[in-house]
Amino acid sequence: MICWFPRLTAFLIVAPILMGFVGTLLPAFGYLPAIGGTTLTLAPWGALFATPGLDAAMFLSLWIGTATTLFTFTLVIFFSASWSGTRLGGAITRFLSPLVSVPPVAMAAGIAFLLGPSGWIFRALSPWATGFTAPPDFLLPQDRWGFSMIGGLMVKEVPFLFLMTLAAVGQEETKRAFQVGRSLGYGRMIAWIKIVLPAIYPQIRWPLYALLAYSASVVDVAMILGPTTPPPLSALVTRWFFDPDLSLRFVAAAAALLQSILVLSLILVWYAGERMVALFAGAWLRRGGRGAGGAIAAALAAGGMMAAIAVAVFGAGAMILWSVSTTWRFPNLTPTKLTLGNWAAGGAMLGNAIANTVLVAGASTSIALLLAIGLLEHAARRGGASSRGLAFFIYLPLLVPQIGFLFGIQMLLIRLGFDGTWVALLWTHLLYVLPYVILALAGPYRRLDPRYAQIALSLGASQARALWRIKLPILLRPVLVAAALGFSVSAGQYLPTLFAGAGRISTLITESVGLATSGDRRLLGVATVWQLVLPLLAFTIAAFIPAIVFRHRRALRPL
Amino acid sequence: MNIRNSIRTMTPIADTSCIRCPPSARLVGCVLTLGIALLGFCPTAGWAADWSATEARANGQTVYWDMWGGDAQVNAYAAWAAAAVRTRYGVDVHIVKLADAAEAVAQVLAEKSAGRIQDGKIDVIWLNGENFAAMKRNTLLWGPFVAALPNASLVDTQGKATTEVDFTVPTEGYEAPWGMAQFxxxxxxxxxxxxxxxxxxxxxxxxxxxxxxxxxxxxxxxxxxxxxxxxxxxxxxxxxxxxxxxxxxxxxxxxxxxxxxxxxxxxxxxxxxxxxxxxxxxxxxxxxxxxxxxxxxxxxxxxxxxxxxxxxxxxxxxxxxxxxxxNTHFLAIPYDSSVKEGAQVLINFLLSPEAQLRKQDPKIWGDPTVLDLAKLSPDDRARFERIYRGVATLTPADIGTxxxxxxxxxxxxxxxxxxxxxxxxxxx
Amino acid sequence: MSGPGLVLRKLTLAIDDHVLLRNFELAIAPGRIVTVMGPSGCGKSSLLAAITGVLEPAFRFSGDILINGRTISQLPPERRRVGILFQDDLLFPHLSVGDNLAFAIPPDRRGVVRRTLVQDALADAQLGGLADRDPASLSGGQRARISLMRTLLSQPEALLLDEPFNKLDAVLRQQFRSFVFERAGRLGIPTLLVTHDREDAPAGEPILVWPDPGPGQIDVR
Missing domain, CATH: 3.40.190.10 (Periplasmic binding protein-like II)
Known part of the structure; x- marks a missing residue:
């Protein structure tokens, strides 16, 4: 039975993406009978390239994707290089880990308020330091170069990449090689960059590509923090898809394909960059330079990490305050009047969305967990030979821009009469939950001593019994952590909910994007706090269950 | 029309409004709802039979009402209306909040392009202007249905010309006026x-x-x-x-x-x-x-x-x-809704003096009514005139033509x- | 060359182009203990994996494995009745000491019988009263004995020992060694020990130095 899991999963993942692409490809060449498109034509492309500001929108997508990835990568590498294994490094790691679970929109909402001219930072400095009695007219957060968007994405992505790096570095050979490097007279940072980085890069390459694809095509964060005149291409495409002028649907489909091409080119360019670096790095490594101290880089890296944590903490804090404030005007640092009324109003307004969020996240995570365990068990029994197959499942959905195929999926769902149904919603969420569940579970699963299962078999237990009675209980903690991560990923899905839910099924994130772009910050505060609380709750439960179940099992308690 | 029937229908009306009103306003509220309930049962005869058939079919239907959801007060009002229609007519109304009404247009379009002729995901849309023009042009709307609504006869089509001409496009009964807007x-x-x-x-x-x-x-x-x-x-x-x-x-x-x-x-x-x-x-x-x-x-x-x-x-x-x-904003029914009766019942309720009065109250929403006060009962008229406008609201006279x-x-x-x-x- | 005991017949074991064993023959009578010696990485553990049935797919394997005349090479691991001890005790960390033992008892033993078997096994290992303990709270020597008792409770028809004394200090090592050999002998189980340390081998039993890929042949019946 286990041998069916790869095939089943392949179908569940590949089928919608493939069909979604076809459903986008046809309208991009003028075929959409419902609105009179019955012949294949290049007209949509002509219209697309005649759009004023298209070049700027494309540039923004490429720039934000590249800059976010490059900055994130640099920060994570320099921080890991200079602080891994130190006490400060450990402290920052503990603060950073929970940030992975925060939905990007919640983060973006907090950051928008922190950075804005009437936001917390300016309030803290006004009027005593800045002299502003009214908010200054600075283009923040939606600055033209997208720096606030890049920063907002980084707060979310730095923890992700850092944890991926940490997992890669955790392997024993890497640690020993690093120690050998140090003993050869290389400083901490230079030893890390020359010895550890080349060893672990293959393992963080795919997360980097995923990051590149995500940040070049994200829509929800762009709507809150991104530039608006023009917005990045992905936001423009979304706008066109929902424009009342129906003929724009063709242009939108063409632009969605263009977006996919951009992302693909970005990844190819990054790959070429890798090869170039590899070419020249060899000589650099052989030269044997021990490098200068790198104290400044180390300080900057630590500062960058702490800034990311501070932004997240203060952003969340501001949203919590907004959720209980009646009136909070510039330049007051705290609300002048507090109330719980927003929570009552928000509860009435969001109750349904919260229930939906929990349901979708719970159900899609359960399915993803089942598939992931099936896949990993299959790989384990095949002797780890199919780890390349695993990577395929993990990264295919993460490398394909959502906007590139969701419109096509919507068309398909409607044709099947599936749109706005739970099946459709769960399926599209599964595309994004499964990769993270596999990602979180693969390491612990692979590290689990295979001899436990061998012993169980030699004692007469069947494969299934060995899995359910021995392997999964020992892996209870990582299984629950993977589930909590899957839950938080599902809770953060904006476009899939928008398209597959057909508006009928709204979740916290669709409500939050609406609130974030249209005003009432007090209700946005309530929605954001809910968005923070749900994943936090999931991770708390994931931590508590093993702590209770294993309270008498020292080997399975965290150190 | 008999007494027993009207009593049975009145009870839930009085219930809901008495629970929701603050104590000071409770008496007023009860009197008010009583008046409206009575008013609801003295219409002219022409459409009465058809309409009661519509109401009968509507009972038990589930209606999806797609609307711009960017304003908390509007959302709260819509939630109230949905609850009222649920308890009174047995129509289960779900509100679908959109960032832009155009999303609903896109949805209906997508359904049409997929060849769907029933079971559309949207049953009532709040729209006007270009969205209406686009839907009408692409025959995405069902109608004309407005004339069949009992409360449509109360609309001020003379004084408020925009209730029948939406951005210069004649509505021709394909959308029902809901509220007035003034820039x-x-x-x-x-x-x-x-x-x-x-x-x-x-x-x-x-x-x-x-x-x-x-x-x-x-x-x-x-x-x-x-x-x-x-x-x-x-x-x-x-x-x-x-x-x-x-x-x-x-x-x-x-x-x-x-x-x-x-x-x-x-x-x-x-x-x-x-x-x-x-x-x-x-x-x-x-x-x-x-x-x-x-x-x-x-x-x-x-x-x-x-x-x-x-x-x-x-x-x-x-x-x-x-x-x-x-201008005026409207409510319309997509061509592929399978619950057009329920949709009409909801729209008719939204046009009732009770719903319109509540909508015009600045404490609730403050959206001006589409009704002609002269066509209302004296009590209802008085209630509209008594609405407290708040410190920063203009009178109709200040607003001008x-x-x-x-x-x-x-x-x-x-x-x-x-x-x-x-x-x-x-x-x- | 068939009959009681563990018999390996024309065993060939290879990974990629590298042949680890070719046409290897071995027979171990019930109660006898054969030691195979060889440097680490030569493939000793793979030989044991082939016998227990958990050889990774990358290996190629041919030949027959018989226990008491019954061919087991085509059976799934759980039906081979081959017990194995590793150098780590590998007690299941989520189960109590008693549950670790109970996990091994065949399902046809029920209720009171199971509990009695667990109690007896604990008493036999001089660990009576520890059934509810967390394995992690036991000493290394205690854990090693539990580990053996667990294997024996599954009623194996052959016992494989993969450097099981390696991680114990000198005193414990002697104690545990005789504990294992005494019980394997008493229960009449054919036992195959692989190690890189000649000291581990029991006195008076055959020692086989890891054969070159060429055919080896040993019969200790």
Whole structure:
């Protein structure tokens, strides 16, 4: 039975993406009978390239994707290089880990308020330091170069990449090689960059590509923090898809394909960059330079990490305050009047969305967990030979821009009469939950001593019994952590909910994007706090269950 | 019509309103609902049989009502109406909140393109203007149905011409008027005692006060209305805009508008490089004191905002240029809804004096009614006249005659040109 | 060459182009203990994996494995009745000491019988009263004995020992060694020990130095 899991999963993942692409490809060449498109034509492309500001929108997508990835990568590498294994490094790691679970929109909402001219930072400095009695007219957060968007994405992505790096570095050979490097007279940072980085890069390459694809095509964060005149291409495409002028649907489909091409080119360019670096790095490594101290880089890296944590903490804090404030005007640092009324109003307004969020996240995570365990068990029994197959499942959905195929999926769902149904919603969420569940579970699963299962078999237990009675209980903690991560990923899905839910099924994130772009910050505060609380709750439960179940099992308690 | 029947129907009405009203208003509320309930049972005979058949079929249906969900007060009102229709008529109404009504248009379009003829995902849409024009043109709407609604006879089609002509497009019974909108400007009278009260004065004021004015970016309807207001006021021949746009004179006809916008753009908030996405977002900027003026389509918006603590108590409103664009927003039923009876029952309820009165109350929403007060019972009329308007709401007399909306084709053309000039980042 | 005990017949074991064993023959009578010696990485553990049935797919394997005349090479691991001890005790960390033992008892033993078997096994290992303990709270020597008792409770027809004394200190090592050999002998189980340390081998039993890929042949019946 286990041998069916790869095939089943392949179908569940590949089928919608493939069909979604076809459903986008046809309208991009003028075929959409419902609105009179019955012949294949290049007209949509002509219209697309005649759009004023298209070049700027494309540039923004490429720039934000590249800059976010490059900055994130640099920060994570320099921080890991200079602080891994130190006490400060450990402290920052503990603060950073929970940030992975925060939905990007919640983060973006907090950051928008922190950075804005009437936001917390300016309030803290006004009027005593800045002299502003009214908010200054600075283009923040939606600055033209997208720096606030890049920063907002980084707060979310730095923890992700850092944890991926940490997992890669955790392997024993890497640690020993690093120690050998140090003993050869290389400083901490230079030893890390020359010895550890080349060893672990293959393992963080795919997360980097995923990051590149995500940040070049994200829509929800762009709507809150991104530039608006023009917005990045992905936001423009979304706008066109929902424009009342129906003929724009063709242009939108063409632009969605263009977006996919951009992302693909970005990844190819990054790959070429890798090869170039590899070419020249060899000589650099052989030269044997021990490098200068790198104290400044180390300080900057630590500062960058702490800034990311501070932004997240203060952003969340501001949203919590907004959720209980009646009136909070510039330049007051705290609300002048507090109330719980927003929570009552928000509860009435969001109750349904919260229930939906929990349901979708719970159900899609359960399915993803089942598939992931099936896949990993299959790989384990095949002797780890199919780890390349695993990577395929993990990264295919993460490398394909959502906007590139969701419109096509919507068309398909409607044709099947599936749109706005739970099946459709769960399926599209599964595309994004499964990769993270596999990602979180693969390491612990692979590290689990295979001899436990061998012993169980030699004692007469069947494969299934060995899995359910021995392997999964020992892996209870990582299984629950993977589930909590899957839950938080599902809770953060904006476009899939928008398209597959057909508006009928709204979740916290669709409500939050609406609130974030249209005003009432007090209700946005309530929605954001809910968005923070749900994943936090999931991770708390994931931590508590093993702590209770294993309270008498020292080997399975965290150190 | 018999007594037993009317008693049975009255009971839940009295229940719900007594529970929801504050104690002081409870008596008034009960009397009021009693009156409305009685009124509901003395209609003329013509459609009575058909309509009761509709109501009977509606019972047990599930209706999805898609509406712009960007305003908490509107959402709360819709939730109340949905609950009322559920308890009274057995119609299970689900509200689907959209960032833009155009999303609903897209959905129905997608359904049509997939060849669906029933079980559409949307049963009632809140819309007007270009969205209506687009849906009507593409035969995405079901109708005409308005004449069949008992409460439609109470609509003020004489005094409020826009209830039958939506942005110059005749509604022909394909959408039912729901509320009236009037373009007004909000300002904080403490910070800005004498605001610029006309488009021309605004141009000069913006240049003297860089960064203190902006408008929502099209396609937001308030932003577009600002452009249309300027278009009509600045044009020497505003009647031209009642006819569809034409390539040949678009440039000439709209030249004054672009001159005006070019003149103010560098002096706008964020130097015209970013715009709030919609009205509530702009209202938040006013609350944050980032700007001095904000635009709205709801004359009660300022009173609303003050009551909820969002806006300072010193915010006031005025009608730009003495008379501003006014229009009507509507409710329509997509062609592929399978619960058209339930949809009609919901719409008819929303047109009832009870629902319209509640909607016009600034404490609740403040959206002006589409009904003709002269057609109401004296009690109902008195109730409408007694509504407390709040400190920052104008009387109908202050608002004056509305400017008529231009033909919707202008909206599309102006939006496109606006995107080219100010939305694309191309600096000229 | 068939009959009681563990018999390997014409066993060939290879990975990629590298042949680890070719046409290897071995027979171990019940109660006898054969030691195979060889440097680490030569493939000793793979030989044991082939016998227990958990050889990774990358290996190629041919030949027959018989226990008491029954061919087991085509059976799934759980039906081979081959017990194995590793150098780590590998007690299941989520189960109590008693549950670790109970996990091994065949399902046809029920209720009181199971509990009695667990109690007896604990008493036999001089660990009576520890059934409810967390394995992690036991000493290394105690854990090693539990580990053996667990294997024996599954009623194996052959016992494989993969350097099981390696991680114990000198004193414990002697104690545990005789503990294992005494019980394997008493129960009449054919036992195969692989190690790189000649000291581990029991006195008076055959020692086989890891054969070159060429055919080896040993019969200790």
């Amino acid at each position: 007004v400007v909000m300002y904080d009278s403490k910070l800005l005692p004498s605001p610029p009260r006309s488009i021309l004065a605004l141009a000069a004021w913006v240049q003297q006060h860089p960064g203190r004015f902006t408008y929502p970016a099209p396609p937001d309807f308030i932003g577009l209305t600002f452009l249309k207001q300027a278009l009509l006021v600045l044009s020497a021949a505003p009647e031209r805009f009642q006819r569809p746009v034409d390539e040949s004179d678009f440039a000439v006809a709209t030249a004054p508008l672009w001159r005006f916008l070019d003149a103010i753009n560098p002096y706008l908030w964020r130097s015209g490089r970013a715009f709030p996405v919609n009205g509530p977002a702009q209202r938040q900027l006013l609350a944050d004191a980032e700007i001095d003026l904000a635009l709205t389509f709801n004359p009660a918006d300022a009173s609303n905002g003050i009551a909820s603590g969002l806006l300072p108590e010193t915010v006031r409103i005025f009608v730009p240029d003495g008379h501003s664009i006014g 509305p400017l008529p909306e231009p033909h919707p084709s202008w909206v599309v053309a102006i939006e496109r040109e606006w995107q080219r000039r100010y939305g694309s980042g191309v600096r000229r």
